[in-house]
Amino acid sequence: MVGKSSSIKILGIETSCDESAAAIVENGNRILSNIVASQIDIHAQYGGIVPEIASRQHLLTIIPVLNKAMAEAKVTWQEITGIAVTFGPGLAGSLLVGVNTAKAIALAEQLPLAGVNHLEAHIYANWLKKEQPPQFPCLCLIVSGGHSDLVLMKNHGQFKKLGRTRDDAAGEAFDKAARILGLAYPGGPAIEEAAQYGTPSLLLPRAWLSGTHDFSFSGLKTALWHYAQRGGNLATASSVANAAASFQYAVVDVLVTKTIEAAKELEVKQILLSGGVAANKLLTQRFLNSSSLPVLVPPPHLCTDNAAMVAACGYHHFQAHKTNNYELDVVPDLTLG
Ligand code: KG4
Ligand code: ZN
Numbered sequence: 038m039v040g041k042s043s044s045i046k047i048l049g050i051e052t053s054c055d056e057s058a059a060a061i062v063e064n065g066n067r068i069l070s071n072i073v074a075s076q077i078d079i080h081a082q083y084g085g086i087v088p089e090i091a092s093r094q095h096l097l098t099i100i101p102v103l104n105k106a107m108a109e110a111k112v113t114w115q116e117i118t119g120i121a122v123t124f125g126p127g128l129a130g131s132l133l134v135g136v137n138t139a140k141a142i143a144l145a146e147q148l149p150l151a152g153v154n155h156l157e158a159h160i161y162a163n164w165l166k167k168e169q170p171p172q173f174p175c176l177c178l179i180v181s182g183g184h185s186d187l188v189l190m191k192n193h194g195q196f197k198k199l200g201r202t203r204d205d206a207a208g209e210a211f212d213k214a215a216r217i218l219g220l221a222y223p224g225g226p227a228i229e230e231a232a233q234y235g236t237p238s239l240l241l242p243r244a245w246l247s248g249t250h251d252f253s254f255s256g257l258k259t260a261l262w263h264y265a266q267r268g269g270n271l272a273t274a275s276s277v278a279n280a281a282a283s284f285q286y287a288v289v290d291v292l293v294t295k296t297i298e299a300a301k302e303l304e305v306k307q308i309l310l311s312g313g314v315a316a317n318k319l320l321t322q323r324f325l326n327s328s329s330l331p332v333l334v335p336p337p338h339l340c341t342d343n344a345a346m347v348a349a350c351g352y353h354h355f356q357a358h359k360t361n362n363y364e365l366d367v368v369p370d371l372t373l374g
Contacts, residue, residue, distance in 0.1 A: 049348025053127025121351020200250025
């Protein structure tokens with residue numbers, strides 16, 4: 038075990054997409070600080086993330102974010118045990134900022150370094166702030182802007198991918214649907230907000246892909262697009278709210294049904310939700326109402342991108358002596374399991 042005392046403090050760094058984030062986590066589950074500088078306002082005017090702008094913005098914000106994380110946690114570099122950084126998947130230019138910052142600090146402060154898979158880190162948000170750690174084997178649904186993966190986790194560091202999206206990720210589908218409906222970016226929170234004022238009255242298609250644990254959301258998105266094209270269908274605020282509610286309902290229906298089906302088949306002990314879409318209240322409610330197994334879901338701010346989850350994941354890498362040297366490079370198309 039790496040550690041200067043019984044208190045193991047890991048600095049996590051996350052820059053895979055449009056959030057510059059740094060956090061200090063003690064013993065893999067206690068958050069001492071968790072700073073996230075979001076670029077949402079900058080990218081919202083373009084309706085999506087502009088990679089070149091994202092990496093330049095990370096360069097401007099990463100050092101102030103790091104300083105703030107250290108100050109809020111009231112720690113010195115001598116008290117830090119190791120540095121964990123996301124090295125993929127994500128945008129290459131964005132990942133490079135985090136990885137090079139982590140390498141520079143590790144070298145200067147003589148600290149061990151752990152490269153962390155962003156998808157694995159999302160799962161570890163379920164270890165934060167928990168008195169009881171999750172139980173193995175568990176089934177992990179990772180639903181983010183770039184992924185919709187169903188992964189069996191047998192133990193720390195042991196993952197088997199069971200299913201993935203064949204086209205759009207769940208979060209990506211929310212973002213595109215919001216654009217179709219004339220709602221703001223990012224689409225997930227915008228659709229959830231609009232859906233509050235509507236009912237799921239539109240019958241939209243679900244891709245069940247029976248016999249597999251895969252997902253597909255592009256047909257649903259296209260159906261919504263065709264609906265939006267028909268003159269007058271979205272003329273009123275209540276018709277937009279109904280379309281948003283119907284879309285949200287359809288995505289949630291597929292995610293919940295297929296995940297519970299897989300959990301029964303695999304005889305896991307728990308279901309762990311993670312990723313930005315897990316911040317969706319209807320998704321959480323439906324899971325909690327429909328599953329006979331315990332369903333764990335991090336609080337919304339730990340579902341979306343943050344560095345506390347990276348530090349929690351890094352803690353387990355250090356425990357397993359999985360460290361990287363200064364050759365660590367970014368892997369934009371990294372997968373899990
Ligand atoms: O995990 P995340 O912050 O970043 C990635 O790793 O991609 O996920 C971002 C995605 C976006 O597509 C966003 O629209 C979606 O998560 N999202 C939501 C909600 N909050 C964020 N989707 C549905 N409901 C939400 N409340
Ligand atoms: Zn993410």
